Amino acid sequence: MLTSLLTAEGVRLSVREAGPAHGPAVVLVHGWAQSGEAWSHQLADPAFHAHAVDLRGHGESEVPDTGYRDSATWADDLRTVLDHTGPAVLVGWSYGGLVIADYLRAHGTSEVDGLVLVGAITEIGRDRPGGRSGRVMREALPAALSEDPAVAVPALHRFCVEQAPGLPGDAVQRLLGTALRVPSRVRGELFRRDVGSAEVLEAVDKPTLVVHGTADEVVDPAAGEYAAATIPGAELRWYEGIGHTPFLERPERFAADLAAFVAEVGR
Template structure:
């Protein structure tokens, strides 16, 4: 079911909800995508799933500002967690890992049952180890941020089709469409940040699972290793020969791993 909510600051966010009983799981997508990427996890999930569209993405409001502000991202995610109404497992994919870290920076872990970082960054800025990118991300920029469709469309197409080997053509085209729905200036704003998160990661006191594909060329696996090393007790798991989107490339395995973790932290 797709619905929407208003944050305390009056920002309208769209979100997808699925499932009934079971642990609550909030799925946070990455840069220039939407909650639709979690289609496999939203289809009859073994948990109660909520997948918001971040501000400026999907069907959510394109706000005039807030994209460089950790407090704005934190407020948006707080509104989603308030709607869920129970401690949830927070899952952050790619840039979604930074949004999750923004939330923790401002609000801590009281509403969090556990964390799952999936091919995720937790920092951003030059020489930030938690934001280490791979060659595919570096090749996509700056063309993927261009106002000129003749420049941006090919760059975004290559970026999406190459990030997850074997991705079905129909799925890739939906992801390309989602990227093109994000205004170019919003795509640019998300990169105009310089945020370190070492202290935030060290303060995490909830069970954490760090998942990364060994063939990820968007976010370097070193970014995941950095987070796993700083978060007390974090467990790290690699998906061999998987790229940037294990939930799309190995949906059954990923969903089973996520469900097992959610059940474990719920107990």
């Protein structure tokens, strides 16, 4: 089911919903230049009520002119989703972890049952330990942000192939197609931020699971270690030999890990 939500500033967000209506709510937040479709395995037959949002400027959501550099805007976008779902487990992949940190900075944890950070950043900017990038990300920029398709398309293709080398070809093509739908301006705006989150992470008082592939070359595993070390009581779970998409590269294991976590902490 595809649901349309309107933020306080009037931006339309698209949310894919699946699973039992009265099950624990789980909000899935995708990464840079992707969409809620990335969570296809989690939407297929979830034991919980899954809500996979398309962030502003991505997927089926509206593409406003502004807001991409503003933590408060990202926080309020996610607040709109939680106003719809009620208290939920928040799952953030890659840039989605930063959006969750934006939300926590503005609104705290009262509507949060737990956090799952998957190959995630929680900060962004030069020398921010929670935003440390890997080789694949560094090599993709700035070409992947270009308005010139002759420059951007090869860079995005390499990025999608190399972020998870074991993925089948059709999965890589879906990731590439989704990335190409995101306007180059939006792809660039998401990087024009400088945000630290140490105090935000230190204040988290809900159960937290950090999942990171040891072979992730988009978000350096050190970023996962930082989040796990900074959030009180967080558990760090390594996926050996896995790249940037544990939920696509090891879907059965990730589904089991997520379902167990939600069963333990969800309402």
